[in-house]
Amino acid sequence: MSLKDWFEKRKKKQLDPALVESKISGDDLSKLWEKCYNCNAQLPKKDLEKSMYVCPKCDYHFRIGARTRIAQLLDPNSFNETDINILPGDPLEFMDTKCYLSRQKEARAKTHLNDAVITGTGKIEGWEVAVAVMDFAYMGGSMGSVVGEKVTRIIEEGIKRKIPIIAITSSGGARMQESCLSLMQMAKTSCAVARANEERILYITLLTEPTFGGVTASFGTLGDVIIAEQGARIGFAGRRVIEQTIRQKLPADFQTAEYLLKYGQVDMVCKREELRKTLEKILRIHASVLKA
Amino acid sequence: MNKLNNKPLDFEKSVYQIEEKIQELKNLGAESGFDLEDQIKTLIIQAEEFKKQLYSSLTPSQRLLIARHPQRPSFLNYVEMIATDWTELHGDRAGTDDRAIIGGIAQIEGQSVMLIGTQKGKTTKENIEYNFGMPQPEGYRKALRLFYHADRFRLPIITLIDTPGAYPGIKAEETGQGTAIAVNLREMAKLETPLISIILGEGCSGGALGLAVANRVYMLEHSLYTVISPEGCASILWRSADMANTAAEALKITSEDLFRLNIIDGIIKEPLGGAHYNWEITANNLKEQVLSAIKELSGMSGQTLKKDRYEKFRKMGVFLEN
Structure with a gap:
C-alpha cells in the first residue's frame, strides 16, 4: 500500500458515517465478504454498505443495527442522543440457564449498547423529529424497563417540543427477565402515545425485521402512520406458538410485511432505500396542519 | 360451592386424608356411643393448624394449580354473585361477538357499573364456547366499544381478568x-x-393487560400476573416446557410479588385453600374491594382520573441511571 492509498483509505473511513456507525453498533467489520441469507450470493461488504445492506442480487434486506439505521435515515450529524446513561437493573434477580446480569454484559460487549433502544432528536431533510430506534442484537430487541422508559421519555420530549415522533421497532417482544415489569412497559409507552394523540403530535412507526409480541401489542402498532419495511416479519404471536396451538401448516408468506398490508394492518410496505424519502413526505404533508 | 365436588390437588391430599379420619371418628362415635368429642376437637384444631401452614407456604407452581382450578369461579359466576340487573351487551359492531370477552351493565349495591371480563368455562362445551378464555382481536374491540360507552355515561368500569393470553x-x-x-x-x-x-x-x-390499564389494579390472593405463561417462558429460555415450575418461581408471578413490585394496589383475600372452597366469601371480599375503590375514585374529575392513571403506569419499571 502506498502512502497516498493509506491516507485515502483513512480519509474515507472518517467520512463514511455508515461505516463508523456500524462499528459502534457491533456489526462485524472484520469480514470483507458477507453471504446473502436468501440467495447465498457472496457480496463484498463495501457494496453491501453502499446498497444500505440490501442484497443487490435478490433484494433481501439484511437486519441492521440501530446506529446504522440512524445513519441511513437522519441528516448527517443531526442526531443528538438522549438518555445515554440509563442502564438495566436486575430487579427479580432472574436466572434461567444464565443469569440476567451476565446476559446484559454479553449483549453490551456485542453491541456497545446499554440496552435495546437508542433515542434522541434529529432531522430528516431538515424536519426535526424525536426518534427511538430498537436494536435486535441486544437481547433480541426485548423490551424491559429501560426500553419502556426511554421510549416514553422520547415521546414526552416530542410532545414537549411539538415535533413529530418516529419509533423504529425490531423486537422479539417483552423481556421475560423482568417479567411483569416488562409487561407494564407496554402500558407505559401506550399511555405516552395517548398523550401524543391528544396533543396532536404526529407519531409514525416503522416496523422492521422482526417485530413481535409486546412491542407489536403496544407502541409499535399505534402509529398515526404505520410503515413496514420490506421483508420484515411482524406479528403478535410467534410462528412456532401458532403452529403448536392450531396444529396446522402456516402459509409461507404468513406475518410478512406484504401479508400484513394485504390484511390492512399497515399503511404501506417500503423498501429500505425509499424510507427516508417516504418519511420526509409524510412529515412535510403533516407539517402544513401542525400548529405553528 | 361445596368442597366435596373438588378433587384434591396433589399437595393437599394429606388435608383430605385428615378430614376423612375426622369424619370416620365422628361416625365411630355416633355408632358406638363412645364420647370422642375431645379427641375430635383436638384433631380439628390440629387439622386447621396444618391447613393454615400448608396453604401459607405454597410454591408458585402450586398456586398456579389453584389459579387454574376448574372449579374456581369465573367472571360470570362473580357477576351473578356481586351484581344485580346484569344486562349483557353483545358484539363489536363489526361482524363478531367474541365469547372470550363478555361485557355488560349492572348494579353493585345500587351503584351502576360497566362489567367486562374474560370468561373461562367449566365444561368442555363451555370451554369451546369461550375459547378457554383466550380472546380474539374482536373481543378486545368489543371491550373498547364498551369502554367508550361507559366513558360517555360516566359508569365506573370494572374488568375481571382470567386468561391464559390472547389467542394465537x-x-x-x-x-x-x-x-x-x-x-x-x-x-x-x-x-x-x-x-x-x-x-x-x-x-x-x-391478553390480560389489554383490559387492565386501570386506576386501581387488584389481584385475588392466588391469582397470577405475568408477562408470559410459565410454560411459554420455560420453552423459550430453558428450551423445555418441563421447566415450567422453575420458570414460575423465576417470573415472580404471585400476588405478593406483584404487590412488592408496586404493580398492583392490593390483594383480595381468598378462603383457606383458594376461591373454589368458598365462592361466596371470595365474591364478598371482591365486592368490598370494588365498592371501596369506586368510593375512593368517584370524587375525582375526569382529568384527574386520567392523570392518576398516567402517573401510576409512568412510574413502573426498575433501572439504573447516573
Missing part, C-alpha cells in the same frame, strides 16, 4: 391481535371514568 391463531394475526391490544392500552389511558381491574385467576401477558 392465523385469523387473529390477520385481524390484528397486537393492534387490538395496543389500541386498548392507549384508549384506556384516555378514559375519564374510574377504571378498576381485578385479576381473578390467570393474568397472562398482553
